Amino acid sequence: MKAAWYENVGLADAVLVVGHMATPEPSAGEVLIRLHASGVNPSDVKARAGKRAGGSGMPFPRVIPHSDGAGIIEAVGAGVPESRIGTRVWIWNAQWGRAYGSAAEYVALPANQAIPLGENVSFETGACLGIPAVTAAHCVMGDGPVKGKTVLVSGGAGTVGRLAVQIAHLNGARVIATAMNPEDMERAMAAGADVAINFTSDNVAEQILEANRGNPVDRIVEVEFGVNAEINAAVITERGSVVTYGSALSMRPELPFYSFLFKGVNLEFVLVYLLNEKERQLAADHVNAALTNGLDIPLHATYPLEECAKAHNAVEGTGRIGSVVVVID
Incomplete structure (x- = not known):
């Protein structure tokens, strides 16, 4: 061959x-x-x-x-x-x-x-599909249905982030995405985000809460965990989940531990290669369902x-x- x-x-x-x-x-x-x-x-x-x-x-x-x-x-x-x-x-x-x-x-x-x-x-x-789409599907849907919930997708114009926006939208979530410039914000909106926020702004946390009618978000799909830890701690709801698959800009992050602790936040670190059989099958099913419904x-x-x-x-x-x-x- x-x-x-x-x-x-x-x-x-x-x-x-x-x-x-x-x-x-x-x-x-x-x-x-x-x-x-x-x-x-x-x-x-x-x-x-x-x-x-x-x-x-x-x-x-x-x-x-x-x-x-x-x-x-x-x-x-x-x-x-x-x-x-x-x-x-x-x-x-x-x-x-x-x-x-x-x-x-x-x-x-x-x-x-x-x-x-x-x-x-x-x-x-x-x-x-194997790495980016399965990562996105697990990060969005790994804990169960998101219909009626608010999902924040960090880096919503990136390869995984844009897929996460689409999967969350197709499954009935309200989606807030962050992006780095107007063009990327437009890409996130075209993918199904209800609101796109420029993450280079000074008041990103305030904008996220305002976009969710003053309420904290239920789930965060995070591409830069260390850089965004403070923002995530400020906007996540009690018993909410922060699911992260990257932290390239801050390899040894400092965490606002007590801000997470006193909300009982669930932190999940996702390496797509290590999903177990059940997690993998569920994510693959969500990917194929999204393809049927127009995943771009x-x-x-x-x-x-x-x-x-x-x-x-x-x-x-x-x-x-x-x-x-x-x-x-």
Whole structure:
């Protein structure tokens, strides 16, 4: 099969190679997927660059990158129903704890890591679901229904944030989003936010409360936990939840502990790779339901497999709006 891989960490143009290697065989409990698209996430490029938190070296002698992708099941291992052959699927965790991810013509994965993909959903869209959409769905819906509640989405124009805005809106929540400039505020509003607030303002907490008719919010989906901890403590309701998946600008944050404590706030730190089976299935169901109801996943750019390095450079560059996908047709 054709694949992209690296055997040393470093710059994409220096370490990524495209060539041929043996096609995998599905083991017991696995499916073999002919991939048509592979999503490129920031975590993928950080791992390739040797800059990923928690580990900066080569976890395996050779790595085929990327966790997300979409394609068609071509074969199944023992114990997997043959009826799954021919099914369109999107995948998750292809390269988490494994050497070979989705930047290849084929991948063999445990059968539960292949989620049905609707006939009306493109493979390019399907390749953007595993990390960003599942993260968004779990952050919004992980504790139960949000209908009639107020959800604050930090960074509502970002890849995960914009998906969180849509999922919260589609599930009946009142959505307040923060964004960094008028253009991003417009993007958040177009995604379904009821109110968008510029997070560079001096009085963000006051604006959030005013936008919710003076009431605190029920749930916060947070992309920059450390930077926004004080704001979150000020606007969250008693027994509310702050669910965070990032804190890149404040890696060792100081917390307003007693402000959270005396509201009995639930703090949840989300690493999408570590969701348990129940959490994962619930999030995947919400993602597929949102797709049925018009979930919009903009693409910034697509690249052929031979230009995998360019795809990595696009994710690492500035001004990206939407997902980057490697097409493997």
